[in-house]
Structure formats: structure tokens, C-alpha cells
Amino acid sequence: MRAVSDHQDPSVAVLGFGYVGSCIAATLADRGFDVVGVDANPELVEEFERGHCRFQEAGLAEAIGRAKATGKLRITTDTSEIGAADVVLITVGTPVLDDGSLADAQLRGACLEVSKYLREGQLVVLKSTVPPGTTRSVVRPLLEQSGLTAGADFGLAFTPERLAEGTAMKEVQTLPIVAGGLDEISTQAVTRFWSRTLGVEVIPLDSLEAAEVVKLANNWWIDLNIALANELAKFCALYGVDVLDVVRAANTITKGNGRVNILLPSVGVGGSCLTKDPWMVWSAARRQGVEIRTAAAGRDVNAAMPEYTAQLAVNTLTGLGKDPSRAKVAVLGLAFKNNTGDLRSTPTLGVIEALRRIGADVRIHDPLVDPGLAEQMFGFALTENLDDAVRDADCIAVLALHRDFEDIDFAALPVGESCLVLDGRAYYAKEKIEKLRDLGYVYQGIGRGSALAPTAASAGLDHGSPRQGELAA
16 A cells, blocks of 8 residues: 655545534645545535634634635535545544434445545545444445455544644644554554644554544543532532632642642533543443443533532522522523533533523523524523623623623623622632622632632521532422
8 A cells, every 4th residue: 555644745635624624624724735625514615615614713714714815725515526635534523322322424424425536545534533443343344335445455544633622723733643543554654644744743552443542531531520520519519618729739739640630610511522422432331241430420420510500599599588580690601611602512501491490581691602503502592782681680600701701890780789690610719709799799609618608608598519400300
């Protein structure tokens, strides 16, 4: 097999021009490589053609614009373009079914399309997250319907995407890339390709399966760590302790090659990776007769946080003598992560649904999300103006602290008396909390402790952990 990455300037086809595919394609094209992005969604392609980028990632739209202007990037629905590329990157969505198994329709469809145009000497690289063994047992036979043989006629490798929302364009150019090939030649080819195009460290592994497991291990660890932080927050709440102080102090101890690194608690976990990858681990192991408990436990803990957060608001409002079923609640920030407009699996949906279920009047405000998508998801329209959103509010729930919200003048907001500020992901410093209290607000954060809210404490609030399922009951 000809080592395709021996080309000084390999041409690249990116099949699946979603969030991950667009970031990789834009970066490669911006660096001077010829790239074609292929996607089955004509509406998405048309948006890019007229200069609109639906993905709110810093630097992405600009990079796409530059690459298109120089002719280094083309975006099309024509899958036949795959045949002209030296390297084919598959970056389609890989969701999971209710049992945690891979919903592989998109992946199978993409592989069959590649097989139609596959030629000798090409390198095919899967980047979509999959259970171990998928590249070998699913992708390989589908590609070989071309009549070509993997390892002999074309290269096959897996290099997981490990980009984080909001920092992807920086990370694609700096993070080490993990690479596993079908054989030694494929591993060498994909290692040379990424080293040559991105200039980052490439970590070659012994097999496709090893590389597949790395991505799952990353997100399994992150989700479980956040679950620990969330349960630590509940534990701290029992004793009036500020979880942020505890995390900061606990993280000073050296362990192994680094330090203890407990992440931060929040309203919950969202996005397309952390909410599914641990279930992929759990399902794949169960099919082999092994019960992986930590993956499921982390998922269960984090999935329960939206209801916990809503119950925290209900408990505090009740302690203030306010009827939660008549309360006016302004939710600031709908995305699953600060400073993004991404609504995929956002935990804020669960909070809002729980509050509306008991009759609260909820208004939503987020300058970063798409208004149409927000209305479709939440069932009612955004309130565009901040003052209108918080007018006469009994509670302001800051569930995503976008930069637009960092300098809010709380003194000027037209809120109701003794308005609760519910901190779902703002992590306000104690000095900020003190200022809020001086303005007449009541503060409540996840695991922040009653010591931070003497006004609420004097009202007789129970700052302990809400009982599981209490709100639903």
C-alpha cells in the first residue's frame, strides 16, 4: 500500500461537516491544505455557502471564511468528491440508543458512501466516538464492499476527537492526537498525516481498539469526576460548608504524576459526548458479561442534578414565605456550557420543566442561543431583553454565566422583593455574594453552604440537600 501521508500536501475529505468536522476542516484548510467538506444536509451546506456558520465556536466562522476565500475549502453534498482525496476523515454523529448501544445508522451510511468512491492508496480515518471494536468489525467490512482490502489496498485508522466546546479551534492545533491503525502501515500513515498537517504530538497506540477506548476513558473520567463534585456539593450543603473552598483545598494534594483534581459541581452535564459516552462504555461491557458500575453511577448522579437544582429553588422560595407555584423565575443562560449557544442535551431544560410543572412562571433569556431552536426545545419563546426577563422576578436562576452576564448591574434590575439568585454555574465569589446580599438579594448556590446566605438562614430556610424525587412528587 502506498503511504498516502508521504504526500507533502495531502488533500483531505471530511465526511460529516458538523461541529467536529467543521473545526478540523477549517483548521486544515486555513493551514493551506486542500479540503472538501461533505455533508448530507443541504440546508447546512447552503448556510456555509452564503457565509453563515451555525456553530458558535470562537474563530471557526473566520477560519472557514478565509479558507473559502483562498479556495482551499469547498463544502458540498456531493459524496463523489471523496474519491479525489488522499485522506478521508469520517466525523459523523454517533448517538446511542436507550440501552446505551451505538445508533450506527449515520456511521454505516457514511461508510457505504465512502466505499462507492474508495480507491487504492487512500487513508480512511474514523474520528467519531464508537464502542471498542467498531472500526474493525463495522467500518472495515463496509469499506471493503468497495472490493478493496483494508491494510493492503487502503489504510484504516481511528483517531478520536477530544475537543471541548468553546475552545475547539485552539485545541485542534495543540492537543495531542491519539492514533491507532488496523496495521503498522496504517498507524504510521495516520501518525505522519497528523504530524505533517497539524504539527501536534501524535501518540500511536497498538490497535484500533486501544484508540477507541481512550476517547471513552476521557469522557468516562470527566463525567464521573463531575458526579463526585455534585455529590460533594450535596454533602457540603448538609454542614453549611462552601464546596468551592473544599474543592480548592482538596486539589492541593499531590497524587501520582499530578494533583487531586476534583472538578466543579453544577446544574448538570450536557452536550453530545458526556451524556452518552459513559453509557456506551456500560453497554459495551455488559454485552461482554461485565457490569461497569461507575459509568452508570456517574450518569445517574449527573442526570438528577436539574431536578435537584429546581428543588433547591423551591425550598429557598418556600423558606422566604413565597409560593413556588406562583413564583416568577427568570432563567439566564440556557446552553449546557458557559459562553456557548449549544443546547444539545442541556440540563437547563430539566430545571425549567420541573419549575413549570409546579406552576412557576418561567421566563428564559440567553443572547447566544438560536431563538428558533430555543423555542422548539423549551416550548415557549425567549425573552430578548434582560430587564423584561427579570421584571418582578422572585428568582433569577443563572444557569450559564455567559460573558454577557458577568457585568450585570443587579442594583438596577427591576426584580421583586427578596429576589433569590440561584447559582447553577456562575460560581460567584464570596465578595460578589456579599454585595448581592447588601442589595437585598438572597443567594443560593449548589453546595455553597448556609454560611453564604445569612439572610436566607434568618428566614428559617433548610439548606440541606433536597430529598431525591421531592419535586416530582
